Amino acid sequence: MSRVVVVGAGFGGLSVAARLAAQGHAVEVFEQGPQVGGKLGWFSRDGFSFDTGPSLLTLPAVQRDLFLKTGDPVESVLDVVQLDPVAHYRFADGTEVDLPGGGLPQVARALDDALGAGTGAQWTAFQRRAAEIWDVAREPFLESALEGPKTLLRLAKDVRGLRTVAPWSSLRGVGRQYLHDPRLRTLLDRYATYSGSDPGRAPAALATVPFVEQAFGAWYVRGGLHLLAQAVADRARERGARITTDAPVDRVLEEGGRAAGVRLADGRQVRADVVVSAVDAARLYGDLLPRPRLRPPRRLRSSSGFVLLLALEGRTPGLRHHTVLFPDDYDAEFADLAAGRPVADPTVYVSAPDDPALRPSDDTEAWFVLVNAPVHDPQHGGTDWRSEDLVRRHTDVVLDALARRGLDVRSRLRWAEVRTPADLEERTGSDGGAIYGTASNGARSAFLRPANRSPVPGLFLVGGSSHPGGGLPLVGLSARIVTDLVGPA
Template sequence: MEGTDALSRVVVVGAGFGGLSVAARLAARGHRVEVFEQGPEVGGKLGWFSRDGFSFDTGPSLLTLPAVQRDLFLKTGAPIEEVLDVVPLDPVAHYRFGDGTELDLPGGGLPAVAAALDDALGAGTGAQWTAFQRRAARIWDVAREPFLESALEGPRTLVRLARSTSDVRTVAPWASLRGLGRTYLQDPRLRTLLDRYATYSGSDPAKAPAALATVPFVEQAFGAWYVRGGLHRLAQAVADRAVENGARIRTGTPVARVLEAGGRASGLRLQDGTEVAADVVVSAVDAARLYRDLLPRPRLQPKRRLRSSSGFVLLLALDGRTPGLRHHTVLFPPDYDAEFADLAAGRPVADPTVYVSAPDDPALRPDEHSEAWFVLVNAPVHDPAGGTDWRDAGLVERYAATVLETMARRGLDVRDRVRWSEVRTPADLEHLTGSDGGAIYGTASNGARSAFLRPANRSPVPGLFLVGGSSHPGGGLPLVGLSARIVTDLVGGAD
């Protein structure tokens, strides 16, 4: 049972990265684990699409904080390097700012980043960014163990951060990421670069807490990494590791209800009516969906939280090669604030930032004369009742053309090279992954409460736990991996 060394029957709802990670960890501890996934494949948002020899990761395109994944594989059987080819990215990304300035952001550590900034943006910009990163490093040191690596315990989690007055001043829970940045960064392009990191959690930099300064710090201090063959291989490798440790994974098996008996979670009812008994239930689906749809006690549903942004995606199968193309390219608009205003209003962004992921990986293209591009722009969630209805075919067609035109204006015109394209909208993401409205990260980290007090890993129902990007400590592969580690420790069992 939870919190002891006794071994349990554990059922996991959802085979996204969080569900697979917790299944592998719990199975390695000796628990009897069974995973139920509604879709035909594992991976969740670590999706994959192939056609005519072109292949695309449809979710994350890089790994940060690789120590989290290394720990997962070591604790479940063998080092990650024995099953995956994980390679550092250098440069991590190519940025084109609204004024036409271009920057290759290196992957060689913080001193290399400072030197690149001085070269691209002018002398002194590296020193500004370094001063900011020193503050971010202090925030990381203060918040990492008591918050990111520990279970959420409501307001007591924030109290853990208040071990000293200096710690509180360091984290500055009253400040926004943008506000903190402007204390250190005078160059407007540095401010734009920092604002971009708020979108890693689907948030608004003017509202996201200063603690998100740790996002660029982690990426630049510990590096960014790619899995050759695509990041979907990471999900498959974790699924394989879970099975090797005795877990069973059942795809195409939707869950209808979390069962309760004697005041605690007691198993699942599947959509076909089958009931599966369990000592422990781990939900790896969107927290909003769990509390709204899967629990028999709606009163447990937490207060409605602001959903993170979603994404509008083009998968482009291109003829020809692009000289000098980087793994990641980010094309900023002249007015970045207008993008966040459109998102807050629930409307498609008129002049969006365009993100292109185009790994130079032979596994993703049919030949050496082709390229597979994943193109993403931030988008409001699917909300036909009060916002944008992404099932409107006319809107989707017009907006896809807008994205291509925007790319062309900013120097990446591929319209005459498109062999075929595939569009993924927030409505598609909601359908494929069960995320509320297609919110990529579940809850937006806008404000200290949203960032630090996400849905807890231990639910109000004894024996029911939450893992994944919509619960503590947050979205993105490293935090989801930490979520799985936290839940594993809460459930307990032999190592």
Template sequence: MVGAGLGGLAAAARLSTAGHRVTVLEQSDRVGGKLGWFERDGHGFDTGPSLVTLPAVYRALFTATGAPLEDRVELVRLDPAVHYRFADGTPLVMPGALDRVPGAMDDALGDGAGAQWSALLGRAAAMWRVSEGPFLRTPLQGAATLARLARNPADVTTVAPWQTLRGLGGAYLRHPHLRTLLDRYATYSGSDPRRAPAVLATVPYVEQAFGSWYVRGGLHRLGEAVADRAAERGAVLRLGCTVRQVLIEGGRAAGVELAGGERVPADVVVSGADATALYADLVPGDRRTRRARRDLARARPSLSGFVLLLALCGRTPGLGHHTVLFPEDYDAEFDAVFGRGGPPRPVADPTVYVSAPDDAALRPDADSESWFVLVNAPRHDPAGGMDWDAPGLAGRYADRVLDVLARRGLDVRDRVRWRVVRTPADLERETGSVGGSIYGTSSNGARAAFLRPANASPVPGLFLVGGSAHPGGGLPLVALSAEIVAGLVGPA
């Protein structure tokens, strides 16, 4: 197993339970991959995902590998789920239960807003029923995958693969704030709503129908719990081990070679590394991967993120667990991130996302807060004109983000004890994700999902798991990728 990200750990737990002897090789000194954690002076921060959606996926993982999830972590359903504030100052407090969402929208945005959103989610629910089984829980098989979706013409009409998320919003949502809200869900796959497929409307449906959940003590504990489960089932976790190449013998994967020269033989290699890095660096030159490399080159990389970890003194009245502050011109943000109208560039007036759990485990005392602040950002690509390591850039942009927060009503500049800045370049260095792309490739374009690398590689015995492979990034999907890979490998 290459990499101890959450997808790799989940695959290790399943494969160990199935009787395989599993060794997990992780380059860093901790498990979890992008499900990171930072702690200093009693302040703690999740540095990756900040909520769990579709928790049934993890409950199924733990049940299948020995004992319930709740034996290891405490899941807390968030209610309210998110505090939104639009550019004109309009607030929307999103309830944590689907049946209360329409009323909250009517209260915030006027009569009829809730009915518009409910109609959209009705369509999204139908999309979810059509696509969940044949796509999200099944290996990607090119034309065969399309054929499964196309057996019923009504299903094709429901999913509308020709329509964008922005187009779907225009068909259902008259209120501009609702369209802005829907656009945000494209970023859950690192994408642009003007190009992302309409089926991404399933993301808000899943979030609101099945809830937004927090792990008490921080989401990093979920990664630790999955690692512990894999170890209990017999997996060996080796940290500080950088894989230099996948060994190919007799035309199939036969193990890996580490940076120090050690060879680790294996009948099967499962890679949780970024797919672009895998095919470019770990199995370079194999003619069988030519098509996979070509598809990755044709796909648009996902956006990245610019992060501030803020250790604050004092408390913020009425602060939600999650707060999203929208800009005046959302399209300008996507133009900057994806390089429309010029090279990719930092967003001048970004959407700002704040995660500030009211969790005593994340702060040193009752009169303090620990904020994870994220803005969408272009990936680190010096050759393409976006160099996040340019002298002074990170500090200047951090100041700008704090100024934007202040203009939108959350001025914490005089409360900062200290801050840590993390750029897309830092994410690339820490996780191996090329350019710091959070989700590998984006979902920009109707064919984007089918350009995402399949779980079974063209090299026999080599499998892909995690956010850069099918079915995609995000906590639920990486666990589903592990389930798919375990099924492809089969029992020992």
């Protein structure tokens, strides 16, 4: 049995704590904030409640595996329901489509009905290619620890696999081979933002994101996805892990060239055989090690998000669980993000679950509204999200965009809570509020993401800023990878 310290109680830290504790390790988790969950946040006021992070589950097998490997199935502790439709999309030309959650054939039919005959066939052809990429990339890129040159050498020998994954192609590039309708290309571009990336630079392997969502379905936890974090924390405690909140770590201890525990901000030292860092990799390598090293370049940081939590009077006819409203010029949005400036005409994403647990009465609604945003980076000439004037102006930009696209809620607004990239950085410790850590831009992006096994023996990384990436499914896979690397008790 090893003594294991986990730094951070986000979803990745909690998942690895539960898995390692179930294997018999003595696990202790230290969280800097007052509650667990990390980016799986929650906000309540006046009976209105909001998930402030992820709003759906994809690749549910990852969560099912976590709960089965640590005890009872996920359904024993959470009410997990499949979404149908998954999302409503409105394009710049006014056309709209509901994408169903019942599988790829249903998606194709919905596209034909909404966008015109033949669009479903185009999307199906693209999804066949995405399925091939999934089959090739799933094990080496998502379910295994990358081993640097060894992994590259092994993959280079698989000529057919390389041709399928097309690491020299971007997501947008491979999409254009199959998608001739510009609205389908816009739809595909959106999936690059799932990892905070630019579709013109993100690798073709990200084609697996829409494939996973539409082939395996999208799911919601009644009461809010924050309950998932609570359930994993409960499971970790049941298996013997100890979780301490309001306990920031300010140093990873090294002894004899390997990790030896942590020092808390109050000066207390906790010895350990293994340290698992679930904090942003940039913070670990830049601030928590005695000798700062390997800080990810700032140019590789993913984008962030600007969020409005809206408490609304009345109900919106036909409102879906998720709504995506595209701008006139999607390329301009990515140009603004690349330049590090707030988006002038952003895509607007609305999450409004029809869940009585989230609203004070049946004649009210709680909306989580998100637009892509650059990270908080005033020290390097980037956007200063601490500017109250900027926050006010950008709030108006988002509300105006909603109104122009058919969802004017200003007359119904009881109050709004604003969350900026600076707030996200402060609350979670993510570098500049980068939601996904390192952006998936460029053919080598998977190999530039910090590895799960650090250069310091006994120190491992888990979570969205490390391999294999951000989002609940990949964070869950990173916990499984680290558990395998640490090994049985």
